[in-house]
Amino acid sequence: MSNSAKSMSEPGPCQYHSKNEMRNALCLQLQRLPSEINSLSSFNSLLPAEIKAAIFYKAMQLPCPLNDGDSKGERLPVITPFFLGKICQDWRDLVWSSPLLWSNIHLALTRRRCKAQANLLRDWLSRTASCPLSFCLTSGEELRAWYYNPPVEILTMFVSVSERWKQAEFCIPPNDSFAAEISLPLLTTATVAFDPGYAEGHHIKLFSTAPQLSALHFYHPWLVGILAPWHQLQEFTSENSSVDEIRGFLHKASNIIRCSFRHIKCSTRTFNSSGSLVMVDQPLVLNRLEYIELWFGASVNMASTRILE
Template sequence: MACRCYQCKEKLAKVNGRLRKLAHSRYRLSAQGERNYLESLLQSVENSVHSHFCGLPIELQTKIFQYATTDPQLRSSGRKGNRVLLLGAVCHGWRVIAWGNPLLWKTLRIYIYQRNPRLVAQLAQEWLERSEPLQELDIVLYSLRRSDEPRDYDKKVAELVTVINESSHRWGTLNLEIPLHYAEKVYAISSPRMLTGVRIFENDFERQTPVEEGPLLHRQSILMGHIIGYHVKGMPSVKSLDFSMRFSGAGYAQTIYYAFLAENLEILCISGIQLTQLLWGTTHILEVMSRPITRPCLRVLSLDMVPPDFVLRFMEWAKFPNLTKLTVTHADLTSSRTFHSFLSQCSKSLRTFNLGIGFDPVNLQRLHEDMLVNTLEATPCLQNLVLRLSYISLLPSHREPAVYSRLLSRLSREVDLTSGERPFLPQLEVLELGSLVTQKVKWSDIPMLFYPLQDTFNVSKAGNHKFLPCQRPLRLVSIYISHAAAYSPIDLETLKQLSTIAQNRRVQFRFMLHMGQPVKFCDILKASAAMYGLVWDRYLQGA
């Protein structure tokens, strides 16, 4: 069957027209070779790749294209490419659909280090013109930190970055993964009233900026003002703010100030801030800290690679009663009353908790084994628990705290409800323990998380006066051990118990060991089973 797309129909019409002219020509007998060639063209005007698609109604074709080009994630797109260009390059018919639909041009991704920045700037301008005039835009500017990328300031690249400034009134999401001396060229000329999300990642090679660009602190302090500006009071449209600023003094005041100007903020991620005294003395911060800030709409809070002092001061005046996901890494907060109070005010809503604790010889002296357990007592509705423990400097004279052992012991204990004691994390579904320098988890403790182990055990027969570990909906247990750990294989009896649990209770176990550079992973379950001539594939089998 011949293709019915616009391009093929047009080509068929031309070939048939030439055949008709040849049939009425007086030279038709001597032009048999040309006739055979034209007839062969009629047979070849087919395209099995797009023939069925182009036979669909134009409305349905447009819907399919919209679905294929939609990317709901606010992500780095350098690795993805511009999908609408790929679709338009298939054939003329597809290009007509793609070029004629403004809804497909709402996402603009630009790699800033182009061979011809001015040409790319022109193409980007045409891209913006193809989009719907009143539609919000998703803008992504990125670099890849490759060794062949230039590290000096280039005015042509800066001009390419400024292409999006005139469309600031249409910004929907803005994702910048570029060096700071280019990011500061992004400027909201007019009010970004459609802005819903901002992500800024300072993707710099060096920690020192070009001399001609002025002092680092001054440039970083005005970065957020350039992008978001002071145009919209309360910024009601902004739902997501993600700042990864890894330099000292990196936009402290603006980060906090704009985060709490957004009245309807749902996601706040801060990464890589290094605390300085300048932060707490700025006018913006003093204005924010003059009263407690409550954001009922906030659902996700991530403080990654942030010093403990910053986190604690942040939590003193920040109230998020409906928080569902909390990430705090590289901060030893388990002994802080401020941290416990913060967890208590969102205890009924918190479902995912990602906690990373970095110990040093100073706070290791006062670390108590029950601190982590006491912290988790304040989160009874927790469903996903991810722990990242790392020891920065563990001296021989310092005893390593058995934090995980105490946690597993508490999770394995049955609770007598008549005594008034509350079950510990009764709704836990995912447990992930990772980054141990010395492997302190006993493999025999893991099956006890599902006590009693009998396959035919009926919880209802035990009565309602006890809470047993098997009553938790635990479905995933992950343990990730660092390459420096003293790895010990799993004994045969524990392997059999884990196999029974995995097979009968639909539980997934992931026990991985980090190895080598670049990092690779060794499956501890499979390695341990191989020692006994067995195969682990969700459950044990004979070799």
């Protein structure tokens, strides 16, 4: 082969340089490709902040320890802002800047950690801005354990934001902080576990000013001592109430649609006007009633038949 033919077939310096540039450019593209793919599929890059916050909020809806659980009766886990903030920096930035995501509060009181819990609650509430609140306040110990040292600071903080309560679930320790009348303009649903030894004989005015309240669920209540807008309730549950208490409730709850009474006490009780439960002889008028459950915890006697007379 002649020298002229060899010079035409072999690449020159310019061709080598061009190929190196192409190879380097291709390597850079390959290196950037994973991050570009991730950015295209990124939750944070595809959705506006308001929609992302709404998705997180839905995931953080409170389970109800008094009512809910899985098929084995075990309590469901609670997703908190702290859990979401551990996933990645983008999620952490979103959670820390979204008051809505702090508007669900779940606090299980313990005497050993009560002071630390009060500090945490104060900081938590400061992140909620003016959002309506859904909260679950339970006790890791028997309610009677709080007789001599009630969690006044924590109860007072919840009461101080009562105008923002939307959904509330709580136990009432032996203290009057949750007994007095407070303003509840947004409250729609409440679930309350009373201490049996404390409830009877104490008058609870907590729900007396709640214009949007439509559902109440009580455990161990003294119904006679509770002041509430019974006429506007559409859903009601009560455990451990007497026949007379139930009948008295049904006379006041003229718009009730669904109600359940469990572990009914068959004994009848008469209270004076200051107490005050007196059997009403007029027939019940429940035009909107669609469902009623009556579950007697003990043997049924003649008094039991008086509920629906």
